[in-house]
Amino acid sequence: MKKCINWYPVFIMIAIDLAFAISNILLKKVVTDGMDHLVFITYRQSISTIFLSPLAFFLERKSRPKLTLSILCHLFLSAIAGASLTQYLFLVGIEYTSATFACAFVNMVPVVTFLMALPFRLESINLKYSSGRAKVIGTLVCLGGAILLTVYRGIPLVHFSGSQHVTQSIKLSSSKRSERWTIGSLAMLAGTFLWSSWFLLQANIGERYPCQYSSTAIMTFFSAVQSALFSLSINRNHSIWYLDRKTDIIAVIYAVSVFLNIISS
Template identity: 55%
Template sequence: TMKWGPSILLIAIDAAFAIGNILLKTIVGEGFNRLVFMTYRQLVAAIFLSPLAFFLERRGQPRITLKLWFKLFMSAALGATATQYLFLIGIEYTSATFACAFLNMVPVVTFMMALPLGQEVVNVKRRSGLYKVVGAMVCLGGALLLALYKGTPLLRYPNPNPHPLKMKGKWVLGSLALLAGTVGWSSWFLLQTTVGKIYPYQYSSTAIMSTFSAVQSAIICLSTDPSSSIWLPKRKSDIFIVLYTGMIGSGLCFVGMSWCVKKRGPVFTAAFSPLVQIMAAAYEIPVLREQLHLGSVLGSGVVICGLYLLLWGKHEDMMTNQEP
């Protein structure tokens, strides 16, 4: 039924994202240039989506105004270029599971940014409003716990890292990059709400966004490292990862999320993000032997509790139809 459509779709999207994040960890770990990877990934998405956009959405398309071009350009800069770059730094310096834990904050940051913009309404006198506010606060507490408290390792693996102090600095830098990426990602959800209203063509807008992002990434890459050798993939698996993350991760997942934002709003869509972490951890910990720290478990737990309080509030709002 239509009622469950967005939820089922978002669970599928999160599974695809979790696989993508694990693949990303392998590619950045090998030293494949981040910006080169992003350029290829977005280019693949643009090439993959353009024919779909043409066949599925060419009827009744309005002329794209300068203002809309600008919004799509900003949407690409926020949702694809900046967020992805920061996320890749974060994933490289920490772990895929830890990086996904920051994604759990996206719904709360989205919610807090949506308030002053009037995209989200809170009435504290009502139970639903209270749930939303308390949920947001709990979530933020969990996020701080994640970033500041690493805690004891929970799994008995031989210690692969002989320089714990050097790693600590990287962990902090990775956390900061992830924090900035979270804000960028949340901004994308809100901007997408306005883009979706003026231009409700998901395939076309994602194709345009991917093209912009590929150009942005390429320009930044060429200005920081003009050598041509970095543009060659190192392994056959790199080509597969670029194709998968481009077609599925940047292509279909963004189309699906844009549709869900249109159907259910930005906070609902963002609220499914924690599933990515759980799915990534389920693979990463046993298979890639990634260490799990107490701080990550506690922080993630608190974040998810806060998130579901926030969602409960949203749900009550929907039941009483007080939603804008």
């Protein structure tokens, strides 16, 4: 029984990686089919707010500290760095690259977070100990892998004749595909830096407002409003808000369920 408890964090990490992999496949499908990125983010964050608000109200009503203007500003910035802009860049990246690439590239987040935390003394390195040397080696390996994924695509292992993906690839010139891959990689890289900065911001918010459900509910609300306003300002076509494909609905619901399970775990 004790061994099972010790392995519990490992099982959780594997389950989260599997959930993210399925989510990336669904996201690749819906963005390729033409679903608007900001519409997806708005729906996802709105549904998350609806589910989190009752939990925040009932579970943290006795322990919730005063919500000051400063905390609200931090949560607003947190919504931009950790939800709205990060998710938008991630969706652009997954549209221009692949679901596999997105899964691999996300592994850079802990590395970038670690590097960004060093100047703020939130992390430390002591090369005298094996743990310190392991941090350095792990950082270099992850960075090297990310650079390799960015500059080298490789060749397709399987060709599906007649598929929409192959037809689209044939129409695009080699230089155009390379350009799209580069844009997608840069979008992923920018999203990684934003997501890493969000973790540092969350450390500050957690000290000043230690209410997990309340802070997350406010953040998702801000993110939904930000995404909706930005979408309406650049695209007045209201038809993009109709989810007329089953895969769009499934992708939104699944993304929300993954997010809520991570929050509650």
